[in-house]
Amino acid sequence: MAKSEKVIFKGLDSPSKEEITKVWDKVVNLVELFQVQQHGPHLSQLDAEEKKLRASEFLRKLSLGNNEVLETLERNILCADGMDNQDNLEEAIHDDTVNGLGMVEQFRLRQIISTPQSENAGDNLPHASLGSPNAIAEYKEYSQYIDKAELPGLTERVKLLANLLTSSKSPDFRSLKCLSWDHQPLEYKYTFQFEVPKRYQSPQCQYRSLHSIIRTAKASTRPTLDERLRIAFLLASALQKWHSVGWLHQGINSHNIIFFRVPGQERFDYREPFLHGFDFARPDLDPSIGKPPDDDTFDIYRHPNRQGPSRRGHRKIHDIYSLGVVMLEIGLWQVASDMRDPRSKRTSKPEDLRNLFETASSSRLPHYIGRAYASAVHTCLQSSFGVKMDDERGSFLARAFQSQVIDRLKEGIQPN
Structure with a gap:
């Protein structure tokens, strides 16, 4: 096994390996079952439409099985030992196996979260410009009686959140893309601007x-x-x-x-x-x-x-x-x-x-x-x-x- 592969697999515990093996075996068994059916004597008696339906159902189940394998790999690898270590994350991001599994974005998000807050790029985001027809605003208020010593940490957390919501990620995260953020200390609130997905954009969104x-x-x-x-x-x-x-x-x-x-x-x-x-x-x-x-x-x-x-x-x-x-x-x-x-x-x-x-x-x-x-x-x-x-x-x-x-x-x- 290559060194880069060891980085993403070596931290897996026994339950993780068992779960991955189990879902992979399900896909293998599905393929084997379909092959047996394809060569069975009863298949010649089926009409073309029935054969097409069976093939379509097999492909649907195979797609679901493949998705389950990828989701199981992703969940277990991201929870594996060493996946909060910056060196391991950087190596995983550039690993061919991670690329092939489509997990680079998830590793980048974990890298952002694991990076000390002062090193995050939230300051590089543009500050809010209100009134865009293709954006919606969200306001995060906090108490005017907040301990002043907590405010810098809260602002750093807002920057980190904005950075995460700006970063590229799969639709499965179900989040809108953050365009900008701003802090209005006199009003005790933060403002986020989020992009309206293109298919919903209109003057009357x-x-x-x-x-x-x-x-x-x-x-x-x-x-x-x-x-x-x-x-x-x-x-x-x-x-x-x-x-x-x-x-x-x-x-x-x-x-x-x-x-x-x-x-x-x-x-x-x-x-x-x-x-x-x-x-x-x-x-x-x-x-x-x-x-x-x-x-x-x-x-x-x-x-x-x-x-x-x-x-x-x-x-x-x-x-x-x-x-x-x-x-x-x-x-x-x-x-x-x-x-x-x-x-x-x-x-x-x-x-x-x-x-x-x-x-x-x-x-x-x-x-x-x-x-x-x-x-x-x-x-x-x-x-x-x-x-x-x-x-x-x-x-x-x-x-x-x-x-x-x-x-x-x-x-x-x-x-x-």
Whole structure:
């Protein structure tokens, strides 16, 4: 094995190797089965249309299998030992194997995240120029009472986030490209400008949050059941992508998931959800800066450990819990705040809300969207995943999230 190959494979642990081998064996078995069928005596009795359908189905399954192999390789290699080391990352980026697997962008993102913040290129981004017809603005406010000693660190984190959102990445990350950022210290906020994808650009560009669509969309303009299943799957896969490169979102809720409308069409494009509103998102192992605001609108999506005076630092499992609340909304087609008894909205404790959501996911959700989906949501809300001890990179949690959430969501998606 070449030295460069050792860099990306030598850090794999036994469970990673077993998982990679398992998905590869599935592809091999599929090919072998197709070959047996091709040479079977019954094949000559099939008409041309049936042969074409069988070949088409084989190619579809082969494509899915290849994607699964690549996704498994990517997830395990990015979580392998040594993938936070700058020398190893630089070597991997220029490795032919990494290029062939289409993983260079992911390694570059991890390299950006692993680089000391003062060395990142966020200062090189242009500052915000408001009013562009092909851009949307997002504002990140912070408390005027923030500890002044924390402000430089917060600004560095904003620069890093802008740098990440500017960098080239696959559509699977479901994020908009950042064009610029600015800091308005007198207004206690940061401004980001994001590019509207070209297919949605128009003088009257329209976009709307998932929360708003659930609340207000008429029946004819709502997403179908198949579209809702796919939205949840794409969001879960995007979160896995961000976690695999070592980045936490910290602001997952249905207000921060947006859809654009193609010019001239009545419905929004539900094939393309975008994960927006990275709430002072940060590298996984960095400490949280400041405290999230006590806002009932967003607290309802936060893990109980992230609420109240003794709230804990944000971790991957907290992003996953927030995703579970959003998927519950998608499944029941009801916003989380409307699931509570109106009389208890101001008095509900975080654990009471969690119990309410878990009960809804186990009792109501299977009837609306199926058991596999309900199981995935319930697992996110419980936040256990059967992982009692994990490594520093969270590779055990990543593996459990793949099998207990993403794979279950995938079960309900209809083939294209």
